Amino acid sequence: MGEHHCRFCNTKLTHTMIDLGMSPLANSYIPLDKAELGQMTYPLYVRVCDKCFLVQLETFESPQDIFGDYAYFSSYSPGWLAHAKAYTEKMMQEYGVGNESQVIEIASNDGYLLQYFKEKNVPVLGIEPAGNVAKVAVEEKGIETIVEFFGTKLASRLVAEGRRADLLLGNNVLAHVPDINDFVEGMHILLAEEGFLTMEFPHVMNLIEQVQFDTIYHEHFSYLSLYTVQQIFASHGLRIFHVETYPTHGGSLRIYACHEKSSRHATRESVAEMLGQEKAHGLQELSTYTSFSERAKTVKYDLLSALIQYKREGKRIAGYGAAAKGNTLLNYCGIGTEFLDFVADKSPHKQGTLLPGSRIPVVSPDEIKKSRPDYVLILPWNLTEEIMGELSYVRDWDGKFLIPIPDVRVL
Numbered sequence: 001m002g003e004h005h006c007r008f009c010n011t012k013l014t015h016t017m018i019d020l021g022m023s024p025l026a027n028s029y030i031p032l033d034k035a036e037l038g039q040m041t042y043p044l045y046v047r048v049c050d051k052c053f054l055v056q057l058e059t060f061e062s063p064q065d066i067f068g069d070y071a072y073f074s075s076y077s078p079g080w081l082a083h084a085k086a087y088t089e090k091m092m093q094e095y096g097v098g099n100e101s102q103v104i105e106i107a108s109n110d111g112y113l114l115q116y117f118k119e120k121n122v123p124v125l126g127i128e129p130a131g132n133v134a135k136v137a138v139e140e141k142g143i144e145t146i147v148e149f150f151g152t153k154l155a156s157r158l159v160a161e162g163r164r165a166d167l168l169l170g171n172n173v174l175a176h177v178p179d180i181n182d183f184v185e186g187m188h189i190l191l192a193e194e195g196f197l198t199m200e201f202p203h204v205m206n207l208i209e210q211v212q213f214d215t216i217y218h219e220h221f222s223y224l225s226l227y228t229v230q231q232i233f234a235s236h237g238l239r240i241f242h243v244e245t246y247p248t249h250g251g252s253l254r255i256y257a258c259h260e261k262s263s264r265h266a267t268r269e270s271v272a273e274m275l276g277q278e279k280a281h282g283l284q285e286l287s288t289y290t291s292f293s294e295r296a297k298t299v300k301y302d303l304l305s306a307l308i309q310y311k312r313e314g315k316r317i318a319g320y321g322a323a324a325k326g327n328t329l330l331n332y333c334g335i336g337t338e339f340l341d342f343v344a345d346k347s348p349h350k351q352g353t354l355l356p357g358s359r360i361p362v363v364s365p366d367e368i369k370k371s372r373p374d375y376v377l378i379l380p381w382n383l384t385e386e387i388m389g390e391l392s393y394v395r396d397w398d399g400k401f402l403i404p405i406p407d408v409r410v411l
């Protein structure tokens, strides 16, 4: 095996957090006419840096291959849309973002968030590398969108064109960037002198605490703590002045940052408080990371035990939610159609395909109503309440819900 070095600080990586085995790219859904063909798999091997504690995966595919024709459309989750709307209101009411401000979003997807700023006549610009997704933002929502990857090159070009961000934001993008130094330096370039930026990412503290190994997939290169992100930002002249927690994606951080010397944003208590919390949870000790793998195995054994028991009792089991995290869970646990008849998903883009690796058919949620399974395994466990509400009709035939993480539960 070759040598691996930390994506941020270049230290040689010698410690394993978890080896999830060989797995196809999580978003490479298989069209039915390709069902007989093979599929590339890549190691899903997570390492931790013993200097900066950045938890990371190696980059196997070029980002163009991964994100070029992305199957994920944010707008399909009502909970996520509500989160985006609340964000825009907060920025306008508490942070003075208004009609004079330039808002720029990195990884703006189909315009799920910028649409709310646009409604209030705040100038917006989206940056989104996936052409098929960006097209929806432009054609259906009228949001100007640059179809490109973000980094120092694009940032410098925008600044040369006289465009800088008073509010720069990116949700669930920092963790997906292969060259995190170029990305953060790009933000340093694009951010106006007294502007500020916000970034949301799943908090590695929750990943560890709640054994969320299924949030690990190839497109997700880094697993971040405030401790590590603060070091990365500081090395690019950015100061984190505030941090908040949100329940999204199993527990996320939203960080607020500005230029190091900005006088407009004093550093708040919240930053030291969160760093203290992380320290108390052992995030600055190597053993916290290296003991993770044993805990993931326990989840695998418990889930397989439950599924085997149900099948021996002659029960029928369906899955719900064909999201990336579901694919990691199914592939790591070795769950295929011998356990799950199908996985239902609302997105028409995924219906009629097979899940990568496990090759379980993806169908419309109507199929649950028709086939009345005894158990529904909820793969996006972070949306359990929302999904149980939508599928409440399962109770009509005494169906039950199965939640895999942090421990296997029947509801």
Ligand SMILES: [Zn+2]
Binding pocket: 006, 007, 008, 009, 010, 011, 049, 050, 051, 052, 053, 054
């Ligand atoms: Zn490092």
